[in-house]
Amino acid sequence: MHGQLLLLGVPGTELTAADAARYKAIRPGGFVLFGRNVASPEQLRKLTDDLRDISDITPIIAIDQEGGRVSRTREIGTEPPSAQELREKGDMGLVARHGILMADLLRLLGFNMNFAPVLDISYDDEADNAMKGRCYGTDAQEVITNAGIFNRNLRHNRVLSSGKHFPSCGLADTDPHHDLPHIDKSVADMLKSDLLPYTALMPELDSLMSCHAHFSAVDPDSPGLPGSLSHNLLTKLLRNQLGYEGVIMTDDLDMGAIVNTYGRGPDVKLAVAAGNDMAMICHQVDTAQVALDHLKELPISTIDDSLKRVEKMKKRLSNPLKYSQKEWDLIDEDIMKLRVDVLGEEAAKEVRDYSGEKRSPVEGY
Template structure:
């Protein structure tokens, strides 16, 4: 039996359709044996339901699964559908109180662990050069320069990990200079290698020992792929293997951003995206919304030669040894943490602004509408 038969599903991070697993979906997932699951607002109905869903996903997995979510704060807070919305990174940055950021990290780690979610897809390490830019980052950045990002994101990251939830830094190498939203189009970034090393890459090099995983992004960096100006970073061997791994020395888990996004689908075939992501040096391909595409992705991965997937499987195995066990769930525990999140919101924004939640008007990035 080759590793393709038994373990290839470990390289898949999949979304699931709904708030519970019907027998057909459970059977498909049992056969797929994906390495992880990513949750969205469509998967949330109540605190008890979410914990049961996470338990059910564990039960059908032969290997302890990654269960992950985007819980950053502000509009990118999936849990706001069943609880309070924490302040976002920019609001915490503007308040300029390290103790509040520490509380945000601690509470985020605690609430996710209570549900059995073991990896949070944050902190965002992008630098904001324009807080109003239409590049998917509005409200999500911890700094307007590299040092501010390192300080603030570092506080959040340490507090969340101490509370028992693993972290994923994103979006490598950095969306800060992007002029469009990768959910829809491929951003082209023209900074030189020297400029990137002095700006975008600094938070990654500084925080590298404290990052459990890194998400690779869908933007083209001309300095690293001058021969292919339409190649997204997530599919670039020069960026994932040569830059992130060989040059910066990252040996943790590398996960692609969703491969079902415009920046990918408009540029390459699905087969090229799946195989290219692993060839580039990623360990996990993320497909958020269509289970049939995940099943197709597994077939594309099985077509890769053993040596290509070997390193990814080794890193995955190493990562999974760090996965924290869920906390014992009670509704009382949830209510206490949820109340503390509301207090954090008030302490950051004041009573009046705290009551004004993020609005899903569809005019911002689709990142919040998934």
Template sequence: MSLGQLLLTGVPGPELDSETAARFKKLQPGGFILFGRNIISPEQVRKLIDDLRDLSDIEPFITIDQEGGRVSRLRLIGEEPPNAQSLRDKGDVKLIKQHGKLTGQILRLFGFNLDLCPVLDISYDDTADNSLKGRCWGRDPQQVINNAGVFNRAMRGEGILSCAKHFPGYGPAECDPHEFLPVIGKSHPEMLESELLPYTALLPEIDSVMTCHSNYTAYDPDRPRWPASLSHNVCTKLLRDQLGFEGLAMTDDLDMGAILNEVTFEQAIQEAVRAGNDLVMICHRLEMVELARQHLEGVEAPILHDALVRIEKTKKRLVAPDPFSLDRFAKINRDIWDLRVATLGEELAQNKSVEDGKRSPVELY
């Protein structure tokens, strides 16, 4: 398997030009992630995904952030599902299950096979300015476990793989990692009683885990400002050895300020894989993807081998896309609207999120 399999890359625009197609054909990335810049119409999204699949010698991960609310890329061409907080506050398990089911159905229709959710972070403050506003399934660990678990099982039941994020939990973060590196000072016993509980409970039914760009002083006391996504103590000793996770691990986007401001690009790529991540994510500086591939050559062979094995094992569970039809899209879209109304009420359902990036760059990404 090519080292390109360890790369999860963004795509420049809504269609593949010949130059981009040639680059991806040569690089053979392990997966692709789509953002708002890639989404114009239902038919265009499906064609782009089919084209990406056609370029790939090995079935690629085709992924997106489709959580609900403002972090729902597909709301650019359809209805906006309610967010986790709205569903949590409504307190109706049937609606959460329906949200998971519809999320799985719409993603399968477009050809996605992995969704970057559920968020397992705990909301200590629903107004905190740390990119999590509206995205958390609970205000305490058990509420996160209950709600995220229902969503996760329903979505996976439709054939979409899931990704728990942001490990080991950045509910306590006081700044937005898209811009700066949060430093979290909780002790390991405190983490076990809070942030880590949803992972302990749900890891057996999660396909992948996204490691986050926060510094945890409990796990890296000798390395100030060292992000968890690059930490062997977090990604291997904690996630794999202590919590027993054998699935796919990936970094959050390495183009975020919490990484760019702290380490070099070469460090970010190599240390992420040495730490225990299998996929490194480059969402925006796409001109760096070939360089990332070169930097991977500097990582020790046994580490690369283990990552490639986990990627191959996870890809065996990928499910082929559903046939595309606009009628089917229209039906799922109506169902998403009905879910939105059932969750928020007719009046509030009319108020869609404004995509202005003022709450967090996560909206524009």
């Protein structure tokens, strides 16, 4: 059952015999897909169906579908507006439509979880810290209002959510895809700002995603320890002090902030020991067996607690919608209408090319 604590990526656009054999042996709790897995709506739905078919326990099938540059379906359909574009428009009805449309789109493609909403506060919209365009607010209340509306509508239409990146990537001084950010803000100050969206929305979120950044005020005696591997942060602060009882999952452990320092196996073991319930391996999928072997070294009580939380969350997973090209076309048309209402007719029809920007690789995955 240890494999239920792993979320694994998929190498390509179809499930090969080798892929299927690996996943049947590991029995992961779920899968996370990226742009590399997307060739057409029909192909993507077949892939998600195949992943369900090889799983003897209903799997999480997740994707990052935030809108804007973090839209994994950009190559096969209309790019939804970003969180920043929605917040700047200032119309909460449009935020609600965005949540509904993302849920309908994802269920049609066979997904049951969206790694959204982003709950980070944007302190600098131009910061080179992976968060450009992705934040619902420049203060805690704006994030709570906008992300809360998105989250409620996403979940109402039966796609599970994941609030990220606990406790704050908005403060990051570098991009965790490359290096480990260091954040020196005190816990008292975070409780009055960055942590407010989590404490306010905690009862309405299906899971939380932990952040690959070092928080010096939380781990003063462990310089360079990522928050995603921190017992002080995830167990003492998030669970014991803030009272969170749901699933915690790591961000991708294949990011530079982790792989530059920790080997595969020790990273996963440290993550779950710290308080995460699920460890995410998005790219180096061939290391999953090593990860599984290290999970088996943890106390059975730790594993059981996480398994119970994951099982409880999975009871809320919904079946996909019946796929049809007509339904795909209708949803895509509605996303374009939303773009027009948010951005205006001319800007909505522009196709954004992110390749030349000196930014995070997040939009290219």
